[in-house]
Amino acid sequence: MAWKTLDDMDLAGKVVLVRVDINVPVDEAGNVTDATRIDRVVPTVQDIVAKGGKPVLMAHFGRPKGQPVPEMSLKTILPALEAAFGMPVKFATDCIGGPAKEAVGALGDGEVLLLENTRFHKEETENDAVFAASLAALGGVYVNDAFSAAHRAHASTEGIARLLPACAGRLMEAELSALEAALGNPARPVVAVVGGAKVSTKLDLLGNLVGKVDHLVIGGGMANTFLAAQGINVGKSLCEHDLADTAREILDKAEAAGCEIILPRDVVIAWEFAANTRHETVAADACPADAMIFDAGPETLAYITSVLGGAKTLIMNGPLGVFELEPFHKGTFEMLDEIARLTKENGLVSVGGGGDTVSAINASGHGEDFTYVSTAGGAFLEWMEGKELPGVAALDQD
Structure with missing residues (x-):
């Protein structure tokens, strides 16, 4: 299988849409109890910034079944993300449309943006072509760093990859390399x-x-x-x-x-x-x-x-x-x-x-x-x- 990595991509000055898996456990107070998945996103975000790209994170959280559910807002994860990245993380109240476009447009060099839960839209799990195009319109490069969600043909994991120059993030690269070494060859x-x-x-x-x-x-x-x-x-x-x-x-x-x-x-x-x-x-x-x-x-x-x-x-x-x-x-x-x-x-x-x-x-x-x-x-x-x-x-x- 021929898949590109961040090393193969020109990211300078580009908005980079990164599919991550930060579907982490939280307690009743909204505190993340296991940040392992968040920690594993860090190398990809750091490398994108180092290459002059602007990381825009896309993710799901829980199972809202296509409707906005306040307790499943990714805003809950912001403090844990900021702690892991060692920097502020901006937040868009939707993953498509006006709020997403405005937040992306205001993103400066070296800054990171998190979009709201992709599963607040039922079109995400339906791998709807229009929804995938709406996501793709936000950036110039797509990076999939969510191997744990790669078995789902969703708009943010599969549909968008066919609309933009695409590659594997560092975590995805590590997973694929490890599994190839274990079972592939x-x-x-x-x-x-x-x-x-x-x-x-x-x-x-x-x-x-x-x-x-x-x-x-x-x-x-x-x-x-x-x-x-x-x-x-x-x-x-x-x-x-x-x-x-x-x-x-x-x-x-x-x-x-x-x-x-x-x-x-x-x-x-x-x-x-x-x-x-x-x-x-x-x-x-x-x-x-x-x-x-x-x-x-x-x-x-x-x-x-x-x-x-x-x-x-x-x-x-x-x-x-x-x-x-x-x-x-x-x-x-x-x-x-x-x-x-x-x-x-x-x-x-x-x-x-x-x-x-x-x-x-x-x-x-x-x-x-x-x-x-x-x-x-x-x-x-x-x-x-x-x-x-x-x-x-x-x-x-x-």
């Missing part, structure tokens, strides 16, 4: 770790990965479904018994592709869903009928570690167990310790993404130790599933 062997509660939510992902990776570690509740499909009793564990045939099909597909599926060899079980409750480690096929599987056991971890030791590339989407509850975090955290060590000492290319994955990585203290951690949710998953992302495809205009 990776150094082998490649190990994928996929966890989570249900197989049903990751069927496309598993189906795509078995044809692309050398080893696939399956953990969490998903592993229980695969164990059950092989006739193993998983007791009262979370398990989708109705997907046994599907699990067997994935196992067969993996075998045909030469991909090793790694399932738990031993498991940590408990009798109630609670932290520090009574627990035992048993063989994967020895879960009592009244118990639940909460984590992978030490034998399983030892084998995963041996496989990781020979890997060149690692991609992770999901934990091995119920890492939120002690001591059932142990399997996931020990694996993350090893991934972090191999990344630092052996040059392992390690890429992680997805809500639970990012939470586990941060909780283990390894937020800075992966090669790349994606803040995207649905877009990261769809990329791993092998699907085309409209917001990325629209940048491929050469």
Whole structure:
């Protein structure tokens, strides 16, 4: 895929429309509680200003469903943006029309403007051509720096990219480069770790990965479904018994592709869903009928570690167990310790993404130790599933 970056664009004296994802959590007082996504916008804005461009930020916030909703105004985010940028940020009370045009026209060199929530207009999510043209009319260059919204064909992510000279921002560039290194043209062997509660939510992902990776570690509740499909009793564990045939099909597909599926060899079980409750480690096929599987056991971890030791590339989407509850975090955290060590000492290319994955990585203290951690949710998953992302495809205009 041929997509341009900020390095390929002449921005001097131009209004640069930048699609960002600053859909961040806020508390009841309107204070941003996690500014990670805002912080990741900073390099793009700084580079645009350094190249003589005038950044105009476009974004959504919440789900207003095409109507102005005061509590979903992006004005709420202004203080956090100003703190991250270290400078005042101007604000337009609409993203199109008079208010937007006037604010853009008054923008001086080195200044930054934030437009109001694009989703206050229903035409945004409909990818309406007229609405996209109204956005495009505000500037001379389009920069998409919102990989996490790139799986949506919306006016501000896809439509506008076809109307202006377009490129990827620094965050988008980093995401695409990391994912290309992990799945597009990776150094082998490649190990994928996929966890989570249900197989049903990751069927496309598993189906795509078995044809692309050398080893696939399956953990969490998903592993229980695969164990059950092989006739193993998983007791009262979370398990989708109705997907046994599907699990067997994935196992067969993996075998045909030469991909090793790694399932738990031993498991940590408990009798109630609670932290520090009574627990035992048993063989994967020895879960009592009244118990639940909460984590992978030490034998399983030892084998995963041996496989990781020979890997060149690692991609992770999901934990091995119920890492939120002690001591059932142990399997996931020990694996993350090893991934972090191999990344630092052996040059392992390690890429992680997805809500639970990012939470586990941060909780283990390894937020800075992966090669790349994606803040995207649905877009990261769809990329791993092998699907085309409209917001990325629209940048491929050469």
